[in-house]
Amino acid sequence: MSIDVEALAATLDGAARDVRAIPKLTEAEPFDVATAYAVQRAVIERRERRGERLAGVKMGFTSRAKMAQMGVDDVIWGLLTDAMVAGPSVEVSGLIHPRVEPEIAYLIGREVRSVADVESAVAGVAVGFEVLDSRFADFSFTLPDVVADNASAARFGVGAWHPPRDLANAGMVLEIDGRVAQTGSSAAILGDPARSLRAAARLALGAGITLEPGWVVLAGAATAAVPLPKDAHVRVTCAGLGAVEVTT
Template identity: 35%
Template sequence: MSVHESADAATKVAAVLAEAARTGVPCPPVRALLRDQDVEAAYAVQRLYVDRAVAEGRRLVGRKIGLTSPAVQRQLGVDQPDFGALFADMAVPEGQPIAPGRLLQPKVEAEVALVLGTDLPHRDPTVADLLRATAFALPALEIVDSRIADWDITIVDTVADNASCGLYVLGGTPVPLDRVDLRAVAMTLTKNGETVSRGTGADCLGSPLTAALWLASTLAGMGDPLRAGDIVLTGALGPMAVAAEGDAFTARIEGLGTVSTVFAPVAAEGPDS
């Protein structure tokens, strides 16, 4: 495929995904439209999405890391994580219900969020660089979503679809990194009071810090490094859970506290509706 054909394919895929998001109707897998090209072609689609969103006035506030579980990497046939863009309008404050229909096929996972205090511009960041640059950590819920029907995805599909980003919820009590060992933290995620996921920091690429270092290095190498103030969702600490209207989720991450969200129920139709 020529450079011109690749650009045309990326534009077409971006339009297909945008239409799925606009209409609320998931689309078929987009990998065929990219002719099963490599992940770089999918990131070209993602860049079109990000550029369009910024041009529309949306505020880019950070990145999410996906595919941090070795089991999921094996399932998709890859050996590294992926990333997507976080915008301010994706953030859901605790206590604010998620409206019905806002997402297509939501699933919830518990993560450690890092908020940077300084830039991370180096292509070879060290753990010391990351620790100095991080202002604090927070417990987080990422509500992943796919514009691809039935979550029928490969690495190409999910990267093109902004790493299956949906929404995210941040806890409200910042914790400096010298007060918590992120590799050792234990996580429990409950859905309507029942435990649906467990894990530890070590389940996220060995440590959330390892995942964040990968992201910092990757973005610096692309000329778009992490900056002061950026939010980094470092990746799931355990399996994700399917969400539906009316479901309530709470994650407890040892040393970081809790974070909760609820999906608003569909309003009951009255006799005159």
């Protein structure tokens, strides 16, 4: 039986727009990861037709523990658009069950034509955050489901950009309303977020997508994600990169 990629994309897109959790897509009809990425692209293309523009790439499953949990041996990735950029606040009522996590962000300064080219193409690094929002009920999914769902991407923000530097083991703290919610190190991101950056280039180029000047690469989470409540103040700090803040 052939999989209707556009129908699955419409289901996911509708769930996000209606702020409505849905059952896992694979419950009705199993499909593989390659099909899942086709669904992901179809969802993004629907958003582009509504006027959104690609703004970067986000990485997922960048901790060895998460890979083991999901039974995979490689990272996953999704696409960022300009509509996902958070301002000083994020309206969580427009999300299903948002969670927030601390990130290392890379700013692409010129077109990336190869994996070997990506590190020299970085124009800046920053501390960031990502707001995740699985469209699936109970934040529960299989690998193909989460890939199709654009790796649970919802919103993201970054702090001030700094010149590129070694970030292999930078301490990070996630605070909500002045209380520490998570602490960790950038080393949790594949041992060094630069590895995740290279993986982003590898996967994007393999899918026929070129990392463009001005795009952001979110290298992955340094800690577990935590629920993001309404009327909260979030602050993420990273040694050497300062802080980024957002309210809900």
